[in-house]
Amino acid sequence: xGYGRYLAIRLLNALLVLALVTLLVSVxxxxxxxxxxxxxxxxxxxxxxxxxxxxxxxxSADPERFQQWYQSEYNRLIKAYGLDKPxxxxxxxxxxxxxxxxxxxxxxxxxxxxxxxxIIAAAIPRTVLLFTTAQIIVILIGLLLGVKAAQVAGSAxxxxxxxxxxxxxxxxxxxFGMIAILIFSFKLGWFPSxxxxxxxxxxxxxxxxxxxxxxxxxxxxxxxxxxGGWAWTTRNIMIGTMQEDFIMAARAKxxxxxxxxxxxxxxxxAPPIITMTIxxxxxxxxxxxxxxxxxxxxxxxxLYWTALQxxxxxxxxxxxxxxxxxxxxxxxxxxxxxxxxxxxxxVGASQQT
Amino acid sequence: MRWIDVKESLKDFWFEFKRQKGGLxxxxxxxxxxxxALAAPYITEPDIPKKWTTYWEGNPTNVPPVxxxxxxxxxxxxxxxxxxxxxxxTAEGQDLGGGVKYYAFEFDYNHKYDLPPKDLIIKNxxxxxxxxxxxxxxxxxxxxxxxxxxxxxxxxxVEGSIYQIAKMGTVRNNVFNWASQFEDPKNLQGRVxxxxxxxxxxxxxxxxxxxxxxxxxxxxxxxxxxxxxIFTFTKGDxxxxxxxxxxxxGRTYGFMGTDYKGRDLWAGLVWGTRVSLVVxxxxxxxxxxxxxxxxxxxxxxxxxxxxxxxxxxEFVASIxxxxxxxxxxxxxxxxxxxxTIIFLLVMFGWTGIAKVARSMALQIKxxxxxxxxxxxxxxxxxxxFKHIMPQIMPYAFAVMALNVPSAVLTEASLSFLGLGDPTAxxxxxxxxxxxxxxxxxxxxxxWVIPPGLAxxxxxxxxxxxxxxxxxxxNPRLKRL
Numbered sequence: 001x002g003y004g005r006y007l008a009i010r011l012l013n014a015l016l017v018l019a020l021v022t023l024l025v026s027v028x029x030x031x032x033x034x035x036x037x038x039x040x041x042x043x044x045x046x047x048x049x050x051x052x053x054x055x056x057x058x059x060s061a062d063p064e065r066f067q068q069w070y071q072s073e074y075n076r077l078i079k080a081y082g083l084d085k086p087x088x089x090x091x092x093x094x095x096x097x098x099x100x101x102x103x104x105x106x107x108x109x110x111x112x113x114x115x116x117x118x119i120i121a122a123a124i125p126r127t128v129l130l131f132t133t134a135q136i137i138v139i140l141i142g143l144l145l146g147v148k149a150a151q152v153a154g155s156a157x158x159x160x161x162x163x164x165x166x167x168x169x170x171x172x173x174x175x176f177g178m179i180a181i182l183i184f185s186f187k188l189g190w191f192p193s194x195x196x197x198x199x200x201x202x203x204x205x206x207x208x209x210x211x212x213x214x215x216x217x218x219x220x221x222x223x224x225x226x227x228g229g230w231a232w233t234t235r236n237i238m239i240g241t242m243q244e245d246f247i248m249a250a251r252a253k254x255x256x257x258x259x260x261x262x263x264x265x266x267x268x269x270a271p272p273i274i275t276m277t278i279x280x281x282x283x284x285x286x287x288x289x290x291x292x293x294x295x296x297x298x299x300x301x302x303l304y305w306t307a308l309q310x311x312x313x314x315x316x317x318x319x320x321x322x323x324x325x326x327x328x329x330x331x332x333x334x335x336x337x338x339x340x341x342x343x344x345x346x347v348g349a350s351q352q353t
Numbered sequence: 354m355r356w357i358d359v360k361e362s363l364k365d366f367w368f369e370f371k372r373q374k375g376g377l378x379x380x381x382x383x384x385x386x387x388x389x390a391l392a393a394p395y396i397t398e399p400d401i402p403k404k405w406t407t408y409w410e411g412n413p414t415n416v417p418p419v420x421x422x423x424x425x426x427x428x429x430x431x432x433x434x435x436x437x438x439x440x441x442x443t444a445e446g447q448d449l450g451g452g453v454k455y456y457a458f459e460f461d462y463n464h465k466y467d468l469p470p471k472d473l474i475i476k477n478x479x480x481x482x483x484x485x486x487x488x489x490x491x492x493x494x495x496x497x498x499x500x501x502x503x504x505x506x507x508x509x510x511v512e513g514s515i516y517q518i519a520k521m522g523t524v525r526n527n528v529f530n531w532a533s534q535f536e537d538p539k540n541l542q543g544r545v546x547x548x549x550x551x552x553x554x555x556x557x558x559x560x561x562x563x564x565x566x567x568x569x570x571x572x573x574x575x576x577x578x579x580x581x582x583i584f585t586f587t588k589g590d591x592x593x594x595x596x597x598x599x600x601x602x603g604r605t606y607g608f609m610g611t612d613y614k615g616r617d618l619w620a621g622l623v624w625g626t627r628v629s630l631v632v633x634x635x636x637x638x639x640x641x642x643x644x645x646x647x648x649x650x651x652x653x654x655x656x657x658x659x660x661x662x663x664x665x666x667e668f669v670a671s672i673x674x675x676x677x678x679x680x681x682x683x684x685x686x687x688x689x690x691x692x693t694i695i696f697l698l699v700m701f702g703w704t705g706i707a708k709v710a711r712s713m714a715l716q717i718k719x720x721x722x723x724x725x726x727x728x729x730x731x732x733x734x735x736x737x738f739k740h741i742m743p744q745i746m747p748y749a750f751a752v753m754a755l756n757v758p759s760a761v762l763t764e765a766s767l768s769f770l771g772l773g774d775p776t777a778x779x780x781x782x783x784x785x786x787x788x789x790x791x792x793x794x795x796x797x798x799x800w801v802i803p804p805g806l807a808x809x810x811x812x813x814x815x816x817x818x819x820x821x822x823x824x825x826x827n828p829r830l831k832r833l
Contacts, residue, residue, distance in 0.1 A: 009664070017671050024677070028684050166375075166820065170812035172762050174769060175784060175805035181793040182801055193794050289675060290766055294788065304679060308770055309789070316683055320676045327673045 003339050010335045014328040021324045025317045026094040032313045033094070034083060041077045045070065103318035110306055111298060116318040119303065124322075126196060127299030130215060131288055134222035135280050141227045143273070146234025151261060153239055165232035173225040174290040180221050181294070191217045194296030218295040222288060234273060241269045271341040279334040289323075369825040376821020382814040390626040397620040405616065405624075405778045411600045412615030413471055415790075417799045419605045427467040432603030435460055437595050445594065449584075456583040456592045460599060467572050469559035470601040472519040475581065479593030480512050482585075489592070490584040491516070498575030501562055503531045510583060519554045529567070532557050537564035610799035612783070613790045622803055624778040628691065629761055629811045635695050636760035637815075640702035641753045647703065648710025649741055652718060653733065663711075670704035675766065677701075682772030691774045694767060698760050706752050710745055717741050747826040754819030758812035765808045780804035 049056050059066040078084050082093075097103070103116035113119050149161040185193035192198070192214055202210045241247065242265055250260050292301025300319060307316035370376055389396070398404075413432060422428045444457040480489060489510040496502050505524050506516065518524050529549045533541060541548065548567050559577070560570030583592055609619035651662040678697055682689060717723065723740050731739075767773050768781025769788070783804045787793070792800045 009667075013664070013667055013671055016668055020672070021677070024680060028680065031684075166816050167809075167813065170758055170762075170809045170816055172765055172769075172805060172808055174766070175801075175808065178784070178788070178793045178801050179805065182796065182798055186794060186796040289679070290769060294793075305770070308679070308683060308772070313683065316680065320680045323676045324673055327676075328671070331671060 006339055007336065010332060014332050018325065018328055021321060022095055022098050023091070025321050026091050026098050028313065028317055030087065030090045030094050032317075034090075037081050037083060041074060041081070044077060045073050048073070098317070098321060101318070101321070103321075104314050106312045106315050108310065108312075110303070110312070110315065116315050119315065120300070120318055120322055123298065123300045123303050126297065127292065127301065129211075130218055130292070130297055130299060131222065132281060133215070134219045134226075137219065137223050138226045138230055139277055139280065141223070142230025143234055145227070145231035147238055147261065147266065149231060149235040150238035150242060153235075153242075158235070161228065161231045161235060165228035168225050168228040171225055173221065173288055174294045176225055177218065177221045177291050177294040180217050184217055194294075196298055218291065218297055221291065221295075230276075233276070234269075237269045237272055238265060241265045244268065271338055274341060275334045275338040278337055279330055281330075366825060370821060373821035373824060375817045376825075379814050379817030379821060382810065383818065386626055386630060386811060386814060389623055390630050393623045393627060397617070397623050401620045401624050402776070402778055405621065406776065407614075409611070409615040409617070411474060411476075411598075411602070412611055412617070413602045413604065413606055414611060414613050414615045415795075415797055415800075416604055416606050416611050417797075418608055418610040418619075419603075420608075421605055421610075421799070422466075428465070429468050429604035430464075430466040430470045430601070432606045433462075433470070433601040435599040435601070437597060440594070440597065440599075442594060444582075446592070452586060452588055454585045454590065454592075456585075456594065457580065458594060458597070459578055459580045462577045462579065462601065464559050464572065464574055464577055466604075468604050469555045469572070470603055471555060472517055472600075472602040473555070473579075474515065474517050474600040474602060475597070476515040476600070477596045477598045478510065478514065478583070479591075479596050480510055480514070481591040481593075482512060482587065483589030484587045485511070487586050489586065489590060492582040492584075493518070494580045494582075495558060496578040496580065497558075497562075497573065498577065499562055499573060501531075503528060503558065505558070525549065525552075525554055528554050528557050532560075532562075532566045535562045535564065536567045540564070540568050609803055610797075612786055612797075612800050614786075618783065618800060618803065621778050621783050622780070622807060625780040625783065625804065625807060626811075628774075628777050628779045629764070629808065632691060632695055632698070632764045633757040633761040633811060633815065636698040636702060636764075637753045637756035639695070639699045641706050641749050641756060643699065644703035644706030645710040645742075645745055645749055648707040648712075649714045649737055649745065651707070652711045652714035653737060653741070659711075666704050666707050669701065670708075672701060674701045674763070678763070678767060679770065679772065682767055682770070689772060689774055691777055694764055694773065698763060702756065702760065706749075706756075709748075709752075713745055713748065714741050717744050751819055751822035751826050754815050754822055757815035757819075761808060761811050761815075780808050 049059075059069055082090065101117050105114040106116060106119070108114075110119050111122050113122065145161060149155075149158040152158055181193045184191050196214050197207065197210050198214075201207060242261075246268075247260060247265055250264050251257075255264070289301045289304050292299050293305030296302065300323065303315060303319045306312065307319060393401070411434070416432075417429070419431050440458045440460050442458045444455050447455040449455050475493070478491075482489065491506070491508055491510040491514075492504065493506040493516070494502060494504045505518060505527055506521065508516070508521075508523065526549075529552065552567055553570070556570045556572075557566060559572055560566045561573040563571070565571070585592060607617050607619050609617070609622055612618055612621075647662065647666070651659050651666075654662070678701075681697060685693065718741070723736060726736055726740055764773070764779070765781035765784075768779045769785045771782075771785050771789075773779055773782055773785075775782075781804075784801065787797065787800045787804075790797075
């Protein structure tokens, strides 16, 4: 399988997933829009009645005529709004809205805004600030610790890394966030329990330190839960590489151990590690969906929580669509990088594995 | 495979597995969890799942477990329920003349805490009145260990009356009037109304009769005797004391405290084991079986069919699970059952295993003994099930165990978002309630810590077993 074909297949794949998600979102969209429109139609008919007392008097005298009038009015409006078309036609019409990110408005303002697109645009940078920062710290610690553990395989450090990875991979991150709030915010009172800034926000330079101060707990939580897994994966990749013949050759040649590890082994182990890095950095735009909600951080994850709690289906669709799109883009980028870095993909040897 | 071979290989396997300390610990934890799940109706009550969606009347809300008292300086009263057996009936239908009948019972309460119960509730007095316009009369009096007596309440009694001592205005008045004789007048000056409306009635009833009783009550320990007297005025009125229930609403409750609906969190914790284990194991087993069947079939068929099945696999694998699950959960909101969740998790969970199973099957397919079998005329089914499957199965067990944690965590996450089965008792749902009721900010640790620990424990159990199985069954990893 050549590089070009490999890429084409991955791209097609991503497009298929996007199509599926678009369809799902559109179906949901149609359902919600139908409910909204129906209640607004009822409202309109009532308004018309109230605005026209003459008509009301006539109609209230004769219930049968009222029924008739109501039905005809209702049917007229249903037709005017296009609700008489078959479900699938309406779904297809909605698809265009979904693809152009026209998700409409929320029922109540969120972040002082009702336009879903604007809400999401406001949320993404905040998520990047929180989650991408955390992710970078995780990657740095994870890589250093993983390489170190692989270097001294079987030692106390190595075993500690394995145990930490096992323990932290069993913990739900959002729950750990709740515990962190309980200990450091409620019990010790060291850090704020949530939000991005104090209310009201501080001015000038203090504004930035305030944000940093609010970031400590969530970043700490994310780093604690994720770094073990990263270290462990790095360690496994490195140990796999360290058993290759060329490492033995380098050692036999008298290359210093430091150089063997950082020069030869790490370089060979680079493709999967770099792919992982790209993937988790771009994937971090979607945020730690639930953890952000726990910390009340006004980012993408928080939007999921708000949308679900307040039944804001339009917001939920928007957030999901954007998250999935970002995920797919990062997947393609990661694939690109992997194919570029690992020559085996280009030559086609990957087919045998 | 003959039975003796199975026995032999199991013996070998156990010999190897015994040396994995983590794995043994995992097995121990698993046994414990399975026991808890099976014994849930006996450890707690059998009708918990039915009761779980309702408010638990009479239970205190948001109170810590009883054992919390070992760690605090202020001892908090435990929850107590008294029934007919605990009461001393002193009069039952005694005729006082003039058609008046007299009933009375008393009960003792030993106050040994720093903070008394939150409330005293008397209910289920089986009253049957012949004439609804002349209600019976109830008088509640408390005799304190220091010899003082307070008449708490004298009120009408009709059918179905419930008396919540701490919440009744007349009781508040009576207790205030009684206590103000001991209070230093200087403390009361100009603040009578404020103090009256803000004082904790129960604390004053159980306080030392000294200055400060109203503004800073100090507990008076000892035996308190509560006397409840009932008078009926119409012939034909009947009072049945058998069903009477007296609840001393605690400031602590049970092993794990209660939540905002007064539910016993211990019961929720025990019953949650079932859902977690069932979802985790069902998802893992089903997705591994489907994955292996898919992978092996794909490898065996080869050619364009293999290619096509591979593409389908990749397609499913690249769907981001959680966002889609959230979307589907929101679409079916309120109609999600445990089986829906299991089905959805399996739908997204089989791909990784299918990929590995395929590459293993590709290798096995080329082995000479498969060729030999084919030469002897063995059919496709026989080769797959007799020769390829047995080779892959050991690997499958390890993957099954390693797949449970993510299933458990995903189910918990969905429940936490409020998208789980609304009728099931799950740990994620307990945490959801905790989050929506700001349990962390209010410091309700007993509501937040145990369910999460339980989730982590289930996940850890299977991680330990999975890693141990992987080490034993995949010799390649042993040297690492």
